[in-house]
Amino acid sequence: MHVKEIVLKNFRNHTDLKLTFDSNINIIVGNNGVGKTNILEAIHLIATTKSIKAKYDKELINTEKDFCTITLFTHYDSLELQVVKKDLSNNSSKKVKINKTPKALSKFAGYFNCVLFTPSDIEYITGSPSIRRKYIDSILVQVSTEYKKNLNLYTKAVRQRNKLLQLINEKKQSIDQLDYWNNVILKLGEYIQKYRYDFFNFVDNNIDEFNNQLNKGNHKVKVNYLINKIDSARLEQYKYTEIAAKSTLVGPHRDDFEIMFNGNNIAYFGSRGQQRTAIMALKLCEIEYIKLKKQEEPVLLLDDIFSELDDDHKNTVLETLKNRQTIISSTDVPNFLNGHIIKL
Numbered sequence: 001m002h003v004k005e006i007v008l009k010n011f012r013n014h015t016d017l018k019l020t021f022d023s024n025i026n027i028i029v030g031n032n033g034v035g036k037t038n039i040l041e042a043i044h045l046i047a048t049t050k051s052i053k054a055k056y057d058k059e060l061i062n063t064e065k066d067f068c069t070i071t072l073f074t075h076y077d078s079l080e081l082q083v084v085k086k087d088l089s090n091n092s093s094k095k096v097k098i099n100k101t102p103k104a105l106s107k108f109a110g111y112f113n114c115v116l117f118t119p120s121d122i123e124y125i126t127g128s129p130s131i132r133r134k135y136i137d138s139i140l141v142q143v144s145t146e147y148k149k150n151l152n153l154y155t156k157a158v159r160q161r162n163k164l165l166q167l168i169n170e171k172k173q174s175i176d177q178l179d180y181w182n183n184v185i186l187k188l189g190e191y192i193q194k195y196r197y198d199f200f201n202f203v204d205n206n207i208d209e210f211n212n213q214l215n216k217g218n219h220k221v222k223v224n225y226l227i228n229k230i231d232s233a234r235l236e237q238y239k240y241t242e243i244a245a246k247s248t249l250v251g252p253h254r255d256d257f258e259i260m261f262n263g264n265n266i267a268y269f270g271s272r273g274q275q276r277t278a279i280m281a282l283k284l285c286e287i288e289y290i291k292l293k294k295q296e297e298p299v300l301l302l303d304d305i306f307s308e309l310d311d312d313h314k315n316t317v318l319e320t321l322k323n324r325q326t327i328i329s330s331t332d333v334p335n336f337l338n339g340h341i342i343k344l
Contacts, residue, residue, distance in 0.1 A: 001112055002325045003043060003299055005073040010065035012038040025339030026327045034344045036329035040116060040301045042070045043327065046079050047114045048138045049096065049105050049148075056090040057083045072112065079112055106149035110142040113298040115287050117305050117317075121279045125267045129256040136257070139286055140195050143293035147195050154188035158248050161185060166246040175243070182235050185251055189230035192252040200225035200257060202292075203285045207259075210281035214316050220262050221278060228254035276308065284320065297324040304329050 002023045008014040013035045019028075028036050041052055045060075054060055060083050061068040067084040080097040096108040123131050141148040161181040167173035204223045211221040230251040238249050259266045259278050266278055290298045300321065306314060314336065326339075333341060 001074050001076075001296060001299070003072060003327065004075055006039070006042065007071040007073075008039070008042055008069075009071075010062040010068040011042055011060060011070055012062065012068075014038060015062055015065070019342055021325070021327065021342075022340035023325055025321060025337065026325075026342060027333055027337060027339045028327065028329045028342045028344060029331070029333055030344030032331060036344060037118075037303050040118075040303050040327065040329055043072065043299070043301060044114055044116045044138075046070060046072045046081055047110070047112050048141055049081065049094070049109045050134070050138060050141070052116065052118070052138075056092070057094055058085055058090050058092040061085060061092070074112065077111075079108070081108070104149075106145050106152065109148045110145060110294075113142050113290050113294055113296070114301055115283060115290065115298045116301040116303065117280075117283055118303040119305060119308050121283065122272075122275055124279060124282070125259060125270075125275050129254070132257055133253070133255060136196055136199065136255075139289065140199060142290060142298075144195060147192070150188050150191050154185060154192060154252065157181060157184045157188060158251065158253055161248050162246065165243055165248070168243050169246050175239075178239065182232075185248070186230060186232065186235065189251045193227055193230065193255070196252065196255060197225060197227070199289060202289050203282065206285050206288065207278075207281045210284040211278060214277045214280055214313060215274075216312070220260075221281065222260040223282070224258050224260060226256040226258060228252065228256075277313070280313065280316070287320065300324055300326040302326065302328040304331065306330065306334050 003021045005018065005020045008017040011017075017039075019039065028039060030036050044052055051057065051060060067082060069080065069082045072079045077099055078097075080100070082095045084093050084095070086092055094105065096103050096105060098108065098111060124135050137151060141151070161178075164173060164177055164181060168175055168177070200223055207223055208221045211219060228251060234250045242249050259282070261270045261274055261278060264270070266275055270278070287298060287300070302317070305317070309317065318336070328337070328339070
C-alpha cells in the first residue's frame, strides 16, 4: 500500500499542506525547522495512531488552532485522523475514518503500514524501558487489531487496579476486591506478552544475520526479551508489596528488552557505531516482520539518517530501498540517490 498524497491541516507547523508522492523514492528537501520530520511523523501516526514525539496528542495541534487533521490517500483508500482540543488541560479527542467512514482506533491502526528510521532510534538502546515498550507496541499495533484493542484495555485496567490498590492501602476497600482486576489484567496481559514473545523470537532468529551484513567481521548479536511475566502465582506473590507501593508491579507494562553484542549488553559495552548498526539491524527485522505478517511491503520512512552513516552502511540502506516506496527527509538531495524531489 503506497502513499499517493497527504494533506495536513493545522498539524504541528503545517497549517495547510498538500504533498503528492511517487511509488518509489521520494526526497523531502528543506532547511532545518521547516517541518520535514513532522511530515514523516504524520505518516507514521496514520499507521500506528501514536505519535513518535508527543507525550500528549494535544501537542500535535498547531498552537494557534483547536484541531488538526491528517488525511492520507493511497491508490485505493483515504485514511483520516483528527485530534481536537477538549479544554485547557492536556485532554483531547482522537477520531479516525477510512474512506470517510468513522472507525474505532483499534480497527484503524495497521490498516496502513510503515517503518520509520530516525537518528533518535539510538534511544531504543540508551533510553528508558518505556521508550522500548513504545517501540514494540508501534510495531505490533500495525500487525494485529486485537493487540491494539487489548493493549488499550490493559492500560485502562492497570490504571483502575492502581486506584484500588491505593484504596486498599488506605483501608478504604477490602483486599478481596483485587480478584476482579487480577482476572482482567491476567487475561489481557497474557495476550500482550504472547504477541511480544512472537516478535522477539523472530528478531532473535534474524538480527544476527542482518548485523553481520552491516558490520565487517563475525559478530554475535542477540536480543533478550526481559519479560515481566504475568500469571496468577506472581500476582499472589506480589500482592502485599503492590498494596504497599500502591502500584501494579507485575505485567507487560514493565517489560523490557536488551541487545547483546558479543555477549555483552550493547547499551553499556558497545561503541556508538556498534549501537547504530545494531539498531539498523533491528529495523531491518522490523521491515521483514511486518512484511511477513501483513503480506505486503511497508512504506519506508527515513528521517535525515544518511549524515549519520558511513559509505558501507549507506549502501546497505540503499539495498533496502529496492522494490518499496521510500520517503526520505534531508536538508539537501543526497548525490547517490535518484528520486522524486519535494521541496519545502
